[in-house]
Amino acid sequence: MGKAIAQSFAAEGAKLILSGRDQERGEKLSDQLSGSIFIVGDVGEASYNESLVDAALENFGAVDILSLNAGILGLGNVVDLSESLWNQTISTNLSSIYLLAKFAIPHLKKQSGTILINSSIAAFKSFPNHPAYCASKAGAVALMKQMAVEYAPEIRVNAICPGPVDTPLLWKSAKAFDNPEEAVADAEKSTLLKRLGQPKDIANLALFLVSEEASWITGTAMTIDGGILNA
């Protein structure tokens, strides 16, 4: 989803700092998006987040938009889940939002900027063997609301909460179910719109929420799930 969002932002002329842990994959995307810069690192580390903000300031002179998409599942029930995987999941999915926002907000304020967090319907609903994931995603929504209140009116802060989207993460998530293939097919059937989401569906909403067209939207956690939460 981060890739699809980056592609749609770039198509509108955004200059991008791209982040991820995989140098080769990141550079391949950066080569496709003119003017973008990929910086390899772990979003759970404070110094990496600071370097992302510094790179935007040095290369582009400003930070207007944060789009936060990094996520891992940290599968395992509370009893079996290791403390280290719990910590890694909270660090990647939640602390990363605090860290990037911490370094970027003073600069976003000058630009009337915006923050868009990729949470999940897991913020509102439990899934088997997903306690760390669900807790991190609910935390992301709470942090979004907190920042929306604290930094209004200069900065708009919103979250998107996708349902099942056809990405590598969805298939990893399905492994937490007895029959993964069946779990994905069931998820697809359970959407009111009878299909999985595609990364482009999420990118379309992301582009709208960071645009001027959404200038009166802040503090919201918008589900984009083919209707599955209402099924």
Ligand SMILES: NC(=O)c1ccc[n+]([C@@H]2O[C@H](COP(=O)([O-])OP(=O)(O)OC[C@H]3O[C@@H](n4cnc5c(N)ncnc54)[C@H](OP(=O)(O)O)[C@@H]3O)[C@@H](O)[C@H]2O)c1
């Ligand atoms: N797919 C779904 O059904 C679904 C539904 C709701 C919400 N979401 C959320 O949507 C977001 C995007 O997920 P996706 O479905 O597009 O999955 P994905 O293809 O697995 O993408 C997740 C990305 O996070 C990056 N990442 C993970 N840990 C990182 C770390 N420590 N530092 C830097 N980057 C890290 C990975 O990049 P590298 O491997 O290059 O580091 C990867 O590209 C996630 O937050 C996910 O929780 C997904």
